[in-house]
Amino acid sequence: MTATVVTKETRPGTTPAPDRVRRTRRRGRTVALLFVFPALLLLGALVVYPVLFSVGRSFFDASGTRFVGGENYAEMFRDPATLKAIRNTTIWVVVAPALLTGLGLILAVLVEKVRWATAFKLLLFMPMAVSFLAAGIIFRLAYDEDPDKGVLNAAVVSVHDAFAGTSSYPTARARDGQGLTKEADGSYRTSASVTPGRTVALGLVGVLPGDLPGDAKRASAAAGRTAGHGELGGVVYLDFTPGGGGRQGRVDPEESGLPEMKVQAVRDGKTVASTTTAADGSFRFEDLDDGAYTLKLPASNFAPPYEGVSWLGPTLVTPAIIGAYLWIWTGFAMVLIGAGLSTLPRDALEAARMDGANEWQIFRRITVPLLAPVLTVVFVTLVINVMKVFDLVYIIAPGPVQEDATVLATQMWLVSFGGGNNQGLGSALGVLLLLLVIPAMVFNVRRFRRSQR
């Protein structure tokens, strides 16, 4: 071992007197101790001693005066908040490292196929340089629930509206006794039945002039039009004259039509025709059989706008924060796996290609098995880091949701310093965190000792 080798070297080449050897050796030791002393002092005082102190402290009560044995550890699994933290940390450990390793592997393999691989790797690795605080602020902005502010909900809402359509008049309603009755599902239907050949005016209120679509036109001309045989026509209009002076229930000259309103003709409880109003609010059903109809303005016209996803609500907050974590760590996983990828034997891959294996087979049968050691290191590293996650949860989860998002590290902070002020339980949580990383500690020590042989 190196230790014996070094002592041999310090001896001069010629055979010296024994006491001189001892003296030089002793001096060498003093120098060596001076070299290591500052580092060992700090490690002893600020790392080793605190570990021992915390272990001891965890057996005492909140004030630190009464010995309570394992009570704090039992309390950990009774206290709902701490239990929640344990559960969330478990979710983190199960989900995040696996996702990151998988994502890193896929990207590492794909990026090998493009010329701008270096630029891509740099871009994805960059978030590693960004603090969790800055990342936390970034993602709190991005996860904002208001689709006018949070970019994620803006995207979700625009995708949703593109497929499901938007309702144009969430605030519109009919005045009582003006011919429209509200149904339980939020739709309106004409109180009296109508027959083909008539023109109907359906007045609504509650739409602010500023909320009218830009292309809305006045409704009076369309309201005066007469319907032909077998035709049922009319207007849906805003029964409100800007500046006042209009009469309720009448299409006054100043009043606007409500465009893009869905209208259905219902007969015997069945919808037989549906249409959408034009810019002046007019609509028309043609070729209707004679008989009594009801006109219906379906509830979708009045549905409140889709508000997107409540990312930082109690149910989604942990997945949302894990999403932010992925943004930071994916580059790390990709670069580390990519480094492993570049050491794979090219001939094995080439031979497989020559034998007609497709890319997927090569990936599954050759790349992944050969990469297994690297994947393990990446996975283990991520597990250790995920267990200690603190800043992101602390920053991203809004105050009221903090308790739904809490993990061991944040819980330890809250219990010890953030109002809980139970340093016995806090120490026990710290010890639990330490216990969780002990397998990694053993792994490191073993690996080091093996490398020294």
Place this chain on the structure above:
Amino acid sequence: MNTAMNRVRRGLGNGLVQAFLVVVGLVWMTPLAGLFLSSLRSAEDSAKGGWWTVFSSPGQLSFDNYSALLKNAGITQAFWNTVLISVPTTVLVVVLAALAGYAFAWLDFPLREPLFLLVVALLVVPVQIGLLPVAKLFGQLGLFGTIPGVVLFHVAYGLPFAVFLLRNYFAEMPKEMLEAARMDGGSEWRIFTRLVLPVGRPAIASLAIFQFLWVWNDMLVALLFADSSSQPLTVQLQSQIRQFGSNVDVLAPGAFVSLVVPVVVFFAFQRHFVQGVMAGSVK
């Protein structure tokens, strides 16, 4: 013919791969771009709509928030505190770890092996376990709430990895080189400064950059050990988060300033940085 078809198929697949990676790259850039654009908009504009509205009305953009930030005494003080915490920590960690790393690699002293195994074991100790006891200790020593206190804590928890990294790097040095220097009668100190440090420069650079960014970006340690006059930017900014929504005009530029330094360091020293982070991944 078969190979031609294969080539076509491969080309097509490659196009898909390129398109996919471009999308991933854009997604990865969006958060930072969003933060930067948000930092250039007034509080009123931010209350009205998201940062993407600047594409339709670029008139919103201005550097007013940044000039306001420069006049904000709390923020500028916190910025200097960040520098005063991260630079001395980096220097101390590098110096102490280089000394100890050399001793562990090449000098003989009692308990050398078990002590180094202890260092290896300490690699993964979470800082959380040190918070409470060290806070008590610092309280007795009058270090609580001071910059030296924050620095000392960071140094202690940075040391295991630093000593581990440098000891392993120094141990790779050729034995003949050191033997020759000792034959020439150089003292250990001389050998250390004239030979070991220059040879170890790549590892030291990686360590220094990794350590600097680690401490620059820290919030947890400073949250406990710094008071309002010694707190770094991260702590100062997180204290502003409570009234969120109303102060995007402070948070966004503040966060951008706090991340511009590490990102510049990252691009300037990419290789060292990547190596440092990868070597430090066991932490």
